[in-house]
Amino acid sequence: MTVTRMIPVGQIDRAPVPASPQFDPMSFTELAEAVADLGKRITVRREATGRYRLVMGESQYAAAHASRAHLIEATVLNVPSDPRALRLLRAVAGKVDTGEISPLEEAAMFRRLTEAGYLPYEIAEECGKFPTYIRWRIELLDLVPAGQTALSKGRLPLGLAWYVSRLPAPQQEPFLNRWLRGEFPGAPQAEYAARTLQPAT
Structure with missing residues (x-):
């Protein structure tokens, strides 16, 4: 197409x-x-x-x-021609920024669209976002289940959730436990600590 x-x-x-x-x-x-x-x-x-x-x-x-x-x-x-994927793209675009879907639901929909062949740039264009926004949302799905649960329940701030998602899976739950026990003065300090633990790229 x-x-x-x-x-x-x-x-x-x-x-x-x-x-x-x-x-x-x-x-x-x-x-x-x-x-x-x-x-x-x-x-x-x-x-x-x-x-x-x-x-x-x-x-x-x-x-x-x-x-x-x-x-x-x-x-x-070579643009995806599956009409179901196009309907999904338009449906997701209609929900973004309305507050009717959570960040994790948004991430799951964005990933489904990439699996259907859409590029982050194309999803972003339809949704009125930047491609980095699409990638950051999808990366939230790298959170371990405990992290996804904490995010869904409002116990883990969205920005911090992304930094935690960049940690190797074995490090995520111990870090989450520290956050939930109140070992950090606030989210900025926790984000800094998470950044220092991220593997060098």
Whole structure:
């Protein structure tokens, strides 16, 4: 499935090798749409990294890059076509910021959308959020069950919950116990302590 949308120029990468007659894995339908659009907009392919790979429209891309344009109109290939996933995306977008779903419910829905093929950028665009917001929410699902329970019951602040989720699973429950026993003066101090325990990346 293809869509036309405005995407950030900075998220587009040129192909690593010059174009060749080998069009696979593009379908003939995708190729026909790309050729028909050439001159009006560039064509890109979505990648699992969340970035886009330039397929056609080198001159348009170069002009946008030279002018330091932030956004460029593009035909985007390999967008999820499952209508159920699209309905879910729109339903989740309608609930975000209404307070009708909890952060963990939101995280579960965002993860389900990524499993259906949507990229964080696409989810964020539909929900009016930044891609980092989508990733941070999904990462809450790395909390051990005790952490998820504490968050759901309001015993663990959301910001601290994210920092705890970045700890290795064996360290999370001991840290949570310290927080619940009141060993930290407040959430900022606990967040700092959690950051110091995070593995180096």
